[in-house]
Ligand SMILES: Nc1ncnc2c1ncn2[C@@H]1O[C@H](COP(=O)(O)OP(=O)(O)OP(=O)(O)O)[C@@H](O)[C@H]1O
């Protein structure tokens with residue numbers, strides 16, 4: 401009964417009952433009036449019969465027989481001005497109520513009908529009407545009300561039984577129809593929602609929308625779309641969570657391996673060979689950086705970057721460092737040039753900037769190696785690092801003569817996991833680079849990219865440094881100017 405179908409059933413029964421009552425009131429009133437009119441017609445005929453008697457004189461026996469046959473106590477007919485009592489029984493009686501059928505309004509008819517049913521058994525009523533056979537202007541009869549009451553009760557009981565039967569029939573049909581059209585589809589919807597809610601990652605629980613064009617059809621389709629979206633999102637989230645765990649595991653063990661490598665490479669410092677002497681410190685600092693980075697990742701459970709520790713860096717030196725760590729295949733057909741003029745500085749975090757430039761350089765190297773693998777006749781690869789100052793902004797360019805960025809990734813180049821067009825690429829390199837540069841308040845963009853090559857531009861503005869308190873007043877500021 402708490403459910404939708406119980407409510408629908410209850411409401412249907414109430415409304416059908418209400419409808420029956422509304423029909424019952426006028427029909428019982430009408431029944432009474434028709435019954436009385438029948439009596440009046442009989443009485444009129446009786447009166448006419450009495451008039452036809454010789455000298456209009458009837459024996460007392462005959463008179464009461466005629467009156468009993470007509471079911472009335474008195475009949476009087478009025479014609480023109482003259483009123484004449486046609487027939488009267490010998491019994492004494494008092495009129496308890498009188499009704500005029502010529503001027504009865506519908507609501508009076510209803511109240512009169514209920515009055516008759518409520519009244520005591522022995523009422524005598526008088527009724528006036530137009531004579532149905534047009535034998536005069538007015539006919540008035542008096543009669544016992546009891547037969548009328550009995551007939552009305554019989555009629556009411558018949559109507560009641562019929563009503564109950566019809567109500568049940570109609571209520572059943574309406575209920576079945578509503579159930580089929582509304583309740584069943586709603587139940588399907590709610591059941592599906594509950595089922596889906598228990599395991600929103602299960603694609604097989606997504607509702608299969610019907611072809612209906614009504615509101616329920618629309619609701620089903622909308623629900624289907626929402627569930628699909630939710631399930632997809634949850635799947636992506638699970639995927640990312642699994643990835644996060646994998647990253648943590650990888651970071652953890654990689655850090656251990658790198659620590660052993662660091663211990664071994666420490667021993668390289670003792671080797672006298674000049675090449676080793678040159679590279680050993682770089683190797684050691686690379687390893688240090690890697691270990692530090694992995695430790696940070698593990699500590700926060702995710703690769704969240706620390707805020708940049710900014711300092712003024714000589715870009716030429718930095719570029720050298722980036723170039724020296726390049727791992728280029730032994731074919732030797734890729735050369736990297738440092739075109740940065742001495743004295744160009746950038747205000748940035750050293751580690752971050754090295755990572756940004758290394759990512760760009762690695763991309764360029766990979767693009768060139770790919771090109772040379774595809775087309776051995778391609779010209780030698782050239783990568784140049786260049787930088788300049790524009791006011792308080794350092795502008796760094798990484799240019800190559802590679803194949804250009806594939807059109808399908810250009811839109812999403814700086815979005816994590818979205819941009820890789822390279823086999824074995826994760827599509828993270830540029831996303832990381834962009835994040836690091838933006839943390840400096842700077843920007844990274846593709847300046848140009850075609851089959852003649854690609855150029856990435858990084859701009860990093862100097863940090864706005866606050867003047868030390870007490871010194872600002874020493875500056876001469878001319879307000880007049
Ligand atoms: N210099 C370039 N020349 C040609 N294509 C490039 C260049 N730089 C980037 N791309 C293209 O942009 C894509 C995205 O680069 P990104 O560094 O973000 O990811 P990735 O190199 O594929 O993977 P990851 O760096 O994470 O190992 C690359 O797959 C490559 O197709």
Ligand SMILES: [Mg+2]
Pocket residue numbers: 759762763825828829830
């Ligand atoms: Mg890359």
